[in-house]
Every structure is written in C-alpha cells, then in structure tokens.
Amino acid sequence: MSAIHLSRYIQSSICRRNLLFQSQVGSRRWLYDTVQPPLDAPTSSTAQKKPKKRGSRAIEAYTLADMPLKRSEKAQLGVIRKKGRPAVPKPTVPKRKTVQAAERVDEGPPGLHLPPPETWKSVFKHVRDTSGRVSIRNPETAAMLAELLVPEGSRDKIIIDANPGPGQLTRALLALPKERIKKIIVLENTESYLEYLRPLEEDSRVSVFPWSAREWDSYRKLEESGMLTDVPVVSGHEPHPTLFFVMHITGKTDGEQMVNQILRAMPDGQWLFKYGRVPVHFILPLHISDRIMASENSVTRGKVAVMAQAAADISHWGPPECLQPYEDNFHPVSTRKGNKPSKHIDLRGMPPEYASLSCIPKEHPIIQPNDLDFWDYCLRKLFVQKATPLSKCINSLGPGASNLLPKLDDPSLPSESIINLDSRPREFTIAQWAHLVSVFKDWPFRPEDLSIDTFFLLNKDHARR
Template sequence: MSKVTRPFLATLPKLPHPELWSTLFKGSRARGQLRVSVMTEEAADMATKEMNIANNRDKTIVELFPGPGQWTRSMALGGAKKILAVENGDTYMDSLKVGILELEQASQDTIKVLPLNPADPYDEILDPSKNMLPGVEPQPWDHVHTGLTLVGSIPNSTFGERVLHELLLASIDRMGIFTLGRVEMYMFCYKDAVNRLVAAPGTPSRNRITLMAEAAADITPLMRPGLAHFHLPYDYQLLRLVPHEKPKIETSMEVMDFCLRSLFTNKSHSLNKVIKLLGPGADILLGRLSFDHNIKVKHLTLEQLNEVALKFEQWPLRPTVLYDDMIMHESKRRK
C-alpha cells in the first residue's frame, strides 16, 4: 500500500454505533436469510490480526457476505492492498448506503463493492476483461497463494453451509477462485456449523460434510468473540481453511460423494448393515476391507472411508449411474 493511500485510509468513516445497527441495517431472520455480520470494531480488528495482513501488504481480499462492512473497514485499515466486497443481499442493499457503500466511496478504490451473488461470483471476478484482480497472478499449488485471500461471514442457514461446502469441493477440483492457486480462507461461521466441520469420529455432529471438509483442507478454529459482537447476535467463530496440497481422496469425487451420502443416511448403524445402500450385492465388499466392518458408520475415519470408496470404485458390478441409483434408494426408504 502506497504512502499516499495509507494516511488517506486512516480517515475512513466509522460505521454507526452497534446500538443503532438493528435500526439501520434491516436484516432478515427468515429461513435461509440469517445473515450475520461482524458488528464491533474490536471483533473486526481481532479477525484482521489473525489474518496477519500487517505483514503482507500486497494482499488482495475477496470478501463474501460483507454486510455493513465492519470487517471490510478493518482489513482496509490493516493494510490490505485491495478488497472486493461481494454483496447482493436484498434485505441489506438500501440500508448499506450508510455502511459499506460509504466505505467504498471513501477508500480511493481500495474497497470495491460488487453486486454479485456471493455464492458464485467467480466467473465475473476472474473475467480477464474486467481486470478486478490487478496484479494477482496464478501461483503454483505447492504453496499457499501469497497475494490472495478469501474471507466471509457465512449465513447461519443450510444455504450458508452449502456455500462453504461448495468452496471446499472447488478447492479439491481447483475450480473457481482456486484456478489462481491454493487460496487460504478465513470464514466466520455459526458454532454448530463449525462443530460439524471439525467433528471427530464417533461424535454426533460428524456427517458427510465433515469428511469432505477433512479431505479438502486443514481447518483451524481461531477466535470466538461472543454474541455481542455480531449482527444478528449469534455465536460465530472464525475459521482458517487452507486447502491441502493434495486432497485426501483416493477415488473420484463422484464416487466418494456417493459413498458418503449413502452410508451416512444411517450413520448410527454398523457398516455391514448399511453397505447394501451402495447397491445390490455390495456386501461382497466387506470381505475386501482391512478393518472390522462391525464398526458404526459415524466412527469411520477418513482413511477407512477412502478404503470403502476405493473398493466400491474397483467393484465390477457397482451401479454405473450413481445419483439416479441414489434417488431410487431414497424413494424406497420414504415409502
């Protein structure tokens, strides 16, 4: 960041006092729209410190779901080279004129607000003709990208968790933002979503998303400021997610996802009872496994699930159209 820009950013306007947010920023508690944003300067500055921007001032940030922009402001003041704030929330846009849009106008182009869908803005952001990421070049996958970071405040909803899950899958396939390299992520997420992402084998929260996350990235819970630091007041925690140099999946993504979806429909049952959901005759795979197949599905490690998926992929009689077969099984269970 230039010597001219730094003092100018020091004059960025403060956002309204947190006591006024419920009046000024009309969020929605409707299902699927539980947008939660960092509200206090204290929490925003703590998160920015965790990102270590001060020691890497050539960093471009893509921020998903910035809300009024408290974290955006902190990252700009903390030394980010450029911030692309991706926000299209209908419930926010009018009220954001006293928040993030004002920050954009005052930031001398350090902050740019993009009215795009935060769930999938990457075609637009990566379009060479738009030049939205000046100076950001693709980097080899053997190290974490030094000039680009993805951050966000994930909605407290199934939609929000789906956005995060799709990011993890994209990192495995090196799609979207990950076409530029091994981009680290800092995400504020609701505590229950965090518990599901990092749940240990045998714990109630462990599900197929846990396994896909474990296969895709190193996930480290960082700070948990408390409800009073967020609008709306939910218990959110900051995660650091760094894609693995090599994903911990030994089969195709399609096969692994099919196995996880099938087996975790009855995660409290033993594998030898549930494996038939992979297809007629799939119990023949049990004799090919190196571990005790009496184990309950929820106790399976990623290594054991990789073994199941690999044996399934090598099975000559496995279903050839996996997801049509899954739909048929789910329809039978509902009946």
C-alpha cells in the same frame, strides 16, 4: 357515630383546613408586601420615577413569581406579570452533539464512518434481504480478526470480502498498515449496507460490487471485470501467497450449503482454487462449525464433516471465545423485552453463538480429481446407517457389495487404512474412508448411476399411481 355526626365532622374538618390554608397564604402575602427593594443604588433614569405603591402585584425588584409559593397559592393570589416587563430568561442548556454528528464533522463524506454500534438496530432496519444474516458489529473484535487474517509481515494481499454487512471488518482491514493489503474486493447487494460501503472507495484499494456473494454468477462477473487479472496461478505446495477469501455465513440452510459447495470445489480445482491453495475464511454459526469439525465417533459426525476434512485443512482462525457472546459482537441484536418477542427481527434462523473457521485445500489431496462422485455416493449410502456395523450395512452400496469386505480389512494394508468390519461408518477415519472409496471405485459391479436413487424414485412414483 351516626351518619349525621360523621357528615358534620367532615364538614368542620374541611372548614378548618381551608381557614388554615387562607391564613398561611395571608401571612405569606403580608411578608411579600413588606419586602424592601434591593440595596443597589438606582440609576438616574430609575431615580426620577415615581415610586410604586407598596403592595402592588408587580414591583420592580420582586414579583410574586419570585416568591417561594406553591402553584395552588399562586393561582389563588393571581400572579400577573407587569406588562412590558421582560421575562426572566431561562438558563439555556447547550444541545449535546450526537456521536454520529461528531464523527462526521470534517471526516469525509456521509457513510464513511459507521454509526455507533449501539445504534445499529435503528439505523439498519430489518429487511428481507438481510433475513438470517449477521455482521461483525464490535470494532475491537473486528480489529482483532483483521490482525489475525493479515498479520505483521504480510505483503500485497488481495482480499475478497463477501457479505460484509455495513463493513466493520472491512474497515478494520483498511486500518492495517497499507503495505499489507493491495486490494479489497467487496461483494454486497443490500442497499442499506452499500450506503456505508461505497464511501470506502475513496481508498483506491477498495472496489465495491453490488452483487450477491451467494450466487456463483457473481464470481464469474468478477473475473470478467478484470479484478483478478493480477492474481498469479500458484501450483506449489504452499497456500496462495496473496489471494484469500472471507465471508459471513448465514444461519439458515443456504449458509451451510454455501460452505459445502465451496469445500467441494477444492478437489477438482474449481472456482477460486484454480489459482492454487487459496485460503477461505468463514464467520459462521457455531453449530455449522461443530458439524464440519466433528471428530470420529462423534454423534454430530456426518457426510459434511468427512467431505470437509478430506478436502481441506481446517482450523479456527480466531479463538472461539472471541466471538462470544453474540450480543456483544454481532448485528442484529435481539430487541426483545422480557418474554415479549421482537416484532422486527426474527432471530430463529440465527444461532446464539458464532465461530471463525479457516479452510485451506490440502497439500496432498485425499479426494483425487474426478473422484468426487464416488465419495459422495459412498458417504450418502453408508451414513444412512451410520450407527450400524459395516459388515451389516455395506450392501447399501449395491447388491453384492459384501464381497468387498475382505479387501477392506486386508492385513497387508497400511495400518491406517485397515477397517474393522464391526466398526460403524461414523467411526471411520479419513484414511479409512479413502480406502473404502478406492475399493468401491475399482469394483466392476458397482452401480453405474451414482446420483440420487433413480430406482427408488421410480418405484415411489409408480406406487402413487
């Protein structure tokens, strides 16, 4: 087919299509013109009116707008609504109330109730103060943890709630029977969270302080405020009957440091432990929990695990699986779509899984008062070579430390204290570490300066010159 024939064929096709369209529109217009008015009897006012000429563009009963025409057909016919005729009202759909509004109606001041968990990422924006921090978001998980913290039969508990975030766990604690909890002391310094924590002070048991839970000065101010004057000092063997501490731990380095510092305060009875064996409960990254609870010969066992296990009785205060997966239980959740990273929330410092850990100072302390420096020195020195047999790495404690070996594997010792000289530091039990530290402490030639190697630092500085 030549180009001329093709052009004529296309033109004739377009012409036929236009004629067909006009005939369809004409037939519909003819049907419209022959439509009869409704069968309803006219009123007296309408009966006296001169009847409209059939075929007008807008009649009383039907209009072109009511005809089942396509938009293009209506445009060609020129739909014109009769002037003065009221527009047909569109069906109104009642506006659905949001969950936030529904919750706040006649239920107290703004902020008393938390927004729905699925909206937290838009309500609580990412700011510098909350970087790396997480908070319990799932109300069911919070209720379960609250019941485990303050079980049935508890009376007059005084709780220090540190870094609670918006306060999902705090609210779960308040929902328990009132006789269980006497006082909740909240430490939180993020303003967006305080907006939802301050309204809780409507309950006389709650006191909210805008102080950082990661600064030791906050606890000094807490004592000076008189909030702990009704806490008894208990010197018995049982855990403290009323006071306990709960804290959300960050996934960054300062989170692990905070846990270690709290555990190191136990042997000498510092901080809250001057009141007795005060239980401390952490919601913390799973990798920190694993490091603290690492058993002998574990590749993750290090100084942190030995110090923690020597200072406290450690256990999970909730099933590990109850806080997993992260996305179902914690805020913030990732806002990533596909492989595209989030622009607002940096999750690099937040491990994907969290755990709950309970630490209670030991009834019979293994680390004796004022011995913390000796433990710290021995652990720091030997864990540098934690995969090396003790017989080959003991001189890291100081020149001539090999003379201590006969005292470490003495057969007359209790079996749990005898150390196999071919074993490696990460394989030692807590009892064996206690014996090694005791022998080192009594060694007359031990180094006098047990801090970080001054000799090494001086040599390093001299080499730079």
